[in-house]
Amino acid sequence: MEKINSSSSPSDFTTFRTCPLCEATCGLEITYKKGKAVSVRGDKKDVFSKGYLCPKGAALAQLHDDPDRLRHPLIRTGSTFREASWEDAFEYIENAFMSIVEKHGRDAVAAYLGNPCSHMLAANLCGPIMLRALNSKNIYSASTVDQMPRHVSCGFMFGSPVSIPVPDIDRSTHLIILGANPMASNGSIATAPDFPGRLRALKKRGGRIVVIDPRRTRTAELADEYIAIRPGSDIFLLLAMANVLFAEKKIQPGRLAEHINGLDAIEKAVVDFTPESVQNACGIPADVIRRLAGELAAAENAAVYGRMGISVNRFGTAANWMVDVLNILTGNLDRPGGVMFPLPVHMPLETKPDKRKWLTGRWKSRVKGIGEIKGEFPIHTLCDEIETPGKGQIKALLTVAGNPAISLPNSARVDKALAGLDLMISVDYYVNASTRHAHVILPPTGPLTTAHFDIAFYNFAVRNIANYSPPDLPKPSSEMDLWEILYKLSAIFKGLGAATDISVFDDMTIENLVSNTAGRSEEILTSLKQYSGPDRILDLMIRTGAYGDGFGRNPEGLNLEKLKTHVHGLDMGPLKPRIPGILNTPSGKIELAPPLFIKDLERIASELIKKETQELLLIGRRHLRTNNSWLANIPSLVAGPSRCTLQVHPEDAARIGLTDGGMATISSRTGTLTVPVEITQDVRPGVVCFPHGWGHDQDGVAMKVARKHGGMNTNLITDEAQFDPVSGNSMLNGVPVTVVSAA
Numbered sequence: 086m087e088k089i090n091s092s093s094s095p096s097d098f099t100t101f102r103t104c105p106l107c108e109a110t111c112g113l114e115i116t117y118k119k120g121k122a123v124s125v126r127g128d129k130k131d132v133f134s135k136g137y138l139c140p141k142g143a144a145l146a147q148l149h150d151d152p153d154r155l156r157h158p159l160i161r162t163g164s165t166f167r168e169a170s171w172e173d174a175f176e177y178i179e180n181a182f183m184s185i186v187e188k189h190g191r192d193a194v195a196a197y198l199g200n201p202c203s204h205m206l207a208a209n210l211c212g213p214i215m216l217r218a219l220n221s222k223n224i225y226s227a228s229t230v231d232q233m234p235r236h237v238s239c240g241f242m243f244g245s246p247v248s249i250p251v252p253d254i255d256r257s258t259h260l261i262i263l264g265a266n267p268m269a270s271n272g273s274i275a276t277a278p279d280f281p282g283r284l285r286a287l288k289k290r291g292g293r294i295v296v297i298d299p300r301r302t303r304t305a306e307l308a309d310e311y312i313a314i315r316p317g318s319d320i321f322l323l324l325a326m327a328n329v330l331f332a333e334k335k336i337q338p339g340r341l342a343e344h345i346n347g348l349d350a351i352e353k354a355v356v357d358f359t360p361e362s363v364q365n366a367c368g369i370p371a372d373v374i375r376r377l378a379g380e381l382a383a384a385e386n387a388a389v390y391g392r393m394g395i396s397v398n399r400f401g402t403a404a405n406w407m408v409d410v411l412n413i414l415t416g417n418l419d420r421p422g423g424v425m426f427p428l429p430v431h432m433p434l435e436t437k438p439d440k441r442k443w444l445t446g447r448w449k450s451r452v453k454g455i456g457e458i459k460g461e462f463p464i465h466t467l468c469d470e471i472e473t474p475g476k477g478q479i480k481a482l483l484t485v486a487g488n489p490a491i492s493l494p495n496s497a498r499v500d501k502a503l504a505g506l507d508l509m510i511s512v513d514y515y516v517n518a519s520t521r522h523a524h525v526i527l528p529p530t531g532p533l534t535t536a537h538f539d540i541a542f543y544n545f546a547v548r549n550i551a552n553y554s555p556p557d558l559p560k561p562s563s564e565m566d567l568w569e570i571l572y573k574l575s576a577i578f579k580g581l582g583a584a585t586d587i588s589v590f591d592d593m594t595i596e597n598l599v600s601n602t603a604g605r606s607e608e609i610l611t612s613l614k615q616y617s618g619p620d621r622i623l624d625l626m627i628r629t630g631a632y633g634d635g636f637g638r639n640p641e642g643l644n645l646e647k648l649k650t651h652v653h654g655l656d657m658g659p660l661k662p663r664i665p666g667i668l669n670t671p672s673g674k675i676e677l678a679p680p681l682f683i684k685d686l687e688r689i690a691s692e693l694i695k696k697e698t699q700e701l702l703l704i705g706r707r708h709l710r711t712n713n714s715w716l717a718n719i720p721s722l723v724a725g726p727s728r729c730t731l732q733v734h735p736e737d738a739a740r741i742g743l744t745d746g747g748m749a750t751i752s753s754r755t756g757t758l759t760v761p762v763e764i765t766q767d768v769r770p771g772v773v774c775f776p777h778g779w780g781h782d783q784d785g786v787a788m789k790v791a792r793k794h795g796g797m798n799t800n801l802i803t804d805e806a807q808f809d810p811v812s813g814n815s816m817l818n819g820v821p822v823t824v825v826s827a828a
């Protein structure tokens with residue numbers, strides 16, 4: 086770690102670390118006075134972000150110092166909590182867990198991993214070890230209210246759900262963005278600090294940006310062209326664009342031709358989805374669809390990039406699939422300026438030569454027979470499994486950095502289900518809307534007293550980048566790091582007991598991981614000895630990765646010790662073509678037309694002939710100062726006028742009788758909300774828009790700032806019964822709602 090002492094006092098210093106608060110991985114420069122962080126700025130020397138930061142990153146120290154952030158475990162006593170020692174908390178968990186498992190079996194204990202887990206090194210590396218120890222079928226995560234369609238489309242097409250191509254925006258000259266607002270989100274499944282600056286640079290070098298979205302977002306304002314699409318209808322547009330490419334003989338996969346299977350099947354599949362047949366469904370005229378396809382085919386290098394908006398609807402998998410199909414048909418996959426596969430330091434050069442077909446539905450949920458996806462069940466069926474009696478009923482739930490009572494559709498039902506559990510264990514910073522139901526809360530140490538390496542999102546970075554941040558401050562002796570908590574839980578779940586020494590469990594884990602390193606395990610274990618926990622696993626991954634030292638086989642190669650010397654990050658350069666090495670399908674080729682997806686087109690086609698209704702469709706929106714529900718207690722991020730307004734187009738407002746600043750009642754099958762109205766041309770007619778991640782004022786929530794700025798939870802009116810059956814992803818966009826004046 087580079088700690089620069091800024092005075093003669095050892096407690097006045099500056100550090101450089103990666104922001105853990107979103108996917109952009111910006112470098113931060115943090116100044117400490119008397120051991121307390123007093124300023125957070127963008128690190129100008131960071132190899133990736135070059136000084137950029139957003140208001141969330143600037144507030145990292147506020148999160149660390151938040152007086153409401155828990156520093157001790159809590160154990161429930163009646164309707165309140167008492168502070169407890171770690172020993173007492175783990176002993177309580179062991180007794181309660183063993184009693185439930187003995188009576189009801191392992192599937193009676195479920196786990197739910199929240200979205201912040203994807204940013205935490207410990208959650209990424211030690212979380213799976215804990216889940217294996219738990220050995221329950223009932224695993225859930227925020228992935229099925231977010232990006233699961235992307236995993237499923239890539240799993241079937243490329244053979245791995247994490248082989249996801251990202252837009253090479255720094256070299257692209259034509260970028261089509263669907264359902265994404267990187268000006269507010271800073272990019273998602275496309276790690277690119279200062280995404281706004283990169284978009285401006287694309288335009289400056291003569292490139293063109295087209296944004297397709299039901300709402301004129303800040304990204305749409307920057308674009309050369311904005312097209313207002315009906316929510317949830319991206320699939321029709323994308324199918325019709327593919328139809329045009331075939332009809333106008335503009336298929337040009339280039340060097341990909343020898344690596345693809347199913348070109349004929351795709352041509353046949355899209356033949357009926359002409360621009361004329363879909364124009365009403367997606368609200369985009371046929372001539373515009375033809376032009377979009379023609380421009381994409383004619384561009385020197387181009388990328389079609391879709392994100393949340395195309396994923397969180399009933400056709401999310403199909404839409405993600407067709408995004409890649411368009412990139413492939415136009416030869417833009419795996420070429421500079423198109424969409425490319427990153428190669429981060431912790432991954433090997435070639436994918437594992439496991440040529441088994443990637444599958445979903447390998448086991449089924451108990452109540453509704455829903456198939457697993459990527460080892461977990463979709464969250465839309467979590468309440469079914471908690472509420473329905475019988476063998477295997479969920480009696481206990483472990484949440485890690487999750488707030489399902491806010492984040493999941495029909496959250497009133499979720500809230501009630503959580504309240505009825507026999508045991509809820511939460512690993513979390515706060516007593517929030519969900520953890521207020523917990524029997525035990527285990528708070529990990531804060532963001533400045535733990536190490537950080539964004540192991541998930543370097544997989545999706547638009548350059549090959551690595552940046553490791555050690556803890557800035559020593560962890561107080563009374564606190565536990567997340568990995569220590571997860572290993573302690575692992576030991577309990579494995580039946581080793583709460584008294585298990587974490588270092589012993591840690592040694593067992595690493596010995597297991599290196600056990601198949603043909604005759605070198607002793608030597609490798611010795612080389613890894615200086616580290617523990619996730620750092621040790623990370624070092625192993627880096628050293629056996631694409632740029633690694635191979636434990637001496639490539640002395641010039643990388644290891645964690647060398648990476649640590651690059652305090653502003655290590656840039657391995659722009660993305661490079663990776664096909665065919667990255668492909669892991671049984672055929673060794675890209676599967677353009679997986680049978681499951683082709684079959685889904687019947688369902689999609691049937692939507693085309695449905696009669697239009699007068700219902701309004703609800704969509705969500707993102708703000709630069711929020712990240713889902715997890716930064717709601719940070720004063721600088723929630724200050725100012727309420728962002729919880731229902732955006733309505735003037736035509737709809739006039740028809741319904743709404744006034745700007747007045748109140749409206751919005752209702753769906755699952756609930757009703759009364760919300761302030763904002764009349765704006767930014768949403769297309771027929772669409773209403775409300776942000777997500779708000780509503781923190783329930784009894785028992787111990788987050789003073791979040792309670793004060795509570796807002797309203799949009800998931801009270803989203804519906805768990807609406808989802809994409811291929812990926813299990815919930816439908817959070819395009820939810821049919823009724824809106825009336827509440828004047």
Ligand code: SF4
Binds near residue numbers: 109138141271
């Ligand atoms: S854009 Fe994301 S990574 Fe960068 S400072 Fe903001 S929250 Fe942190």
